[in-house]
Amino acid sequence: MQLIGRIYQIVATGQQTVKGALQTVVDGSDTMKTGTNWSSAVDGLRAELMNGRxxxxxxxxxSNYQQYMEEALRILDGPNPPHxxxxxxxxxxxxxxxxxxxxAACCIAIRNLTDHAMARHHAAACWTITAPIVKNLRGKTSEKRTKATLSDSEMxxxxxxxxxxxxxxxxxxxxLALFGLRPIELQHLVPKPDDQGVLRMWCSYxxxxxxxxxxxxxLLPAPLHMASGERQDWNITGAMVAGLLEIPEGRDGGFRVLNGHYVEQFLRIQPEWKELKAIYTARGNGCGLTPSGTVTACGATSEGWKWERSPPPWATAWRSMPAATGGHQRQPLLRRLKRPSLPEGMDKPRGTAMDVDSGSAP
Structure with a gap:
């Protein structure tokens, strides 16, 4: 009755027909309007995911939502939008x-968007994306490939x-290899004494x-061993404290932004990487080497490589050291590696950090 009354009031003014008055009433109602502000829905979903859930x-x-949201908004705002x-x-x-x-990631993102739009932005039930719809539209899943695990000598x-x-x-x-780190954890490393006063590496991530x-x-170090059995003692913790650990720099001289994409780009052009990839590809049954293979020896992957928000504390301290103490210079690591040769046969693959004699803390 309220709807009829509002339409009557508009028509009675003589300014609109019944059809026009109906559209005016629907457009002015939060519960009856047929359109959805999809930009607001995207903003609402982002806020919900970042502040809740x-x-x-x-x-x-x-990485998981933005590109799919942008494409969906382009389609919804374009000619002949979906209904x-x-x-x-x-x-x-x-x-x-x-x-x-x-x-697969797009299906998750768009389904989350339409669910949120229906729950919070009055989108109609026709925007529901069911599991059968996802299964039919997503297509075939990617073929799983066995990831290569580098031996110590290959690493x-x-x-x-x-x-x-x-x-x-x-x-x-x-x-990454010594401590079995996730790449994102590089920004959360702090060398400090433990309860026994031994200098060790703490990860606050x-x-x-x-x-x-x-x-x-x-962190428990898991030193790598050469084919001869000689252990490589990289005193990374001590190098950080002394300001001798050189790290990648960007073009502006600041800390290089690192993430999985840039790591992949870097590794794919390294001749040693190409050589190892060719060996593993030829060695067996479609087993290929991917950028994650570099660090899967210690159980980590290459995703998320970057300094988020700010450089790690140890890097900031290294930057601030005067040249006399070794700060901000091209200094070697405390111990350099001997040049290993690429083994013809496979060494025993590395396991997790707990599978290898960790020795004492650096």
């Missing part, structure tokens, strides 16, 4: 044809080759796992 980081939004969730997902996926991993061969051309990048690889944060931890 799992409290994702801006970097996670950028339901099936159409929106179908047209958004067209941009990532033949890219199984990206299509040393790669690091030494990189070291001759770029010592800073070689130190990144050394730290707390990974978000289903809304729960992992605990900070002391």
């Amino acid at each position: 799992n409290e994702i980081l801006p970097a996670t939004w950028k 339901d969730g099936h159409g929106l997902l179908q047209r958004t996926l067209e941009r990532w044809k033949g890219k199984a991993a990206s299509r 040393l061969y790669l690091i030494e080759g990189v070291d001759r051309r770029n010592p800073g990048w070689a130190n990144v690889l050394r730290a 707390r990974k978000n796992c289903g809304g729960q944060l992992t605990a900070p931890r002391w």
Whole structure:
């Protein structure tokens, strides 16, 4: 009755027809309007994911949602926009044809968007994206490939080759291999004495796992061994304290922004990487070497390589040291590697840090 009354009042003025008055009333109602402000829905979803649920980081939004949101908004604001969730997902996926991993991520992102729009922005039920819709539109999943795991000798061969051309990048690889780090943890390393007064490496990074944060931890080094059995004692902790650890720099002289994309770009052009990849590809059953293979020896991957927000504390301290103490100079690591040769046979693959004699803390 209220709807009829409002329409009557508008028509009675003689300024609109019944059809025009009906459209005016619908457009002015939060519960009856047919259009959805999708830009507001995207903003609302971002706020909900970053401030609630799992409290994702801006970097996670950028890598897992942003490109799909931008494509969906382009389609919705363009000519002949879709009128339901099936159409929106179908047209958004067209941009990532033949890219199984990206299509899977796109399905998750767009489904989250339409669910949020219906729950918080009065979108109609026709925007629902069901599991069968996702299954039908996503396409085939990518074929799983066995990742290669580098032996100690192969890892040393790669690091030494990189070291001759770029010592800073070689130190990144050394730290990841020695401590079994996630790349993002590089910015959270702090050398400090433990309860017994022994100088060790502390990692303050707390990974978000289903809304729960992992605990900070002391790192246990797992030194690599050459084919001869000689152990490589990289005193990375001591090098940080002394200001002798060279790290990658950007073009502006500041700290290089590192993430999985840049790491992949860097490794793919290294001759040692190409050589190892060719060996593993020829060695067996479609087993290929991917950038994550460089550090899967210690259980980490290359995703998330970057300084987020600010450089790590040890890097800032190294920057501020005067030249007399070794700060901000091209200094060698405390102990240089001997040049290892690429083994013809496979060494025993490295396990986790707990599978290898960790020795004493550096």
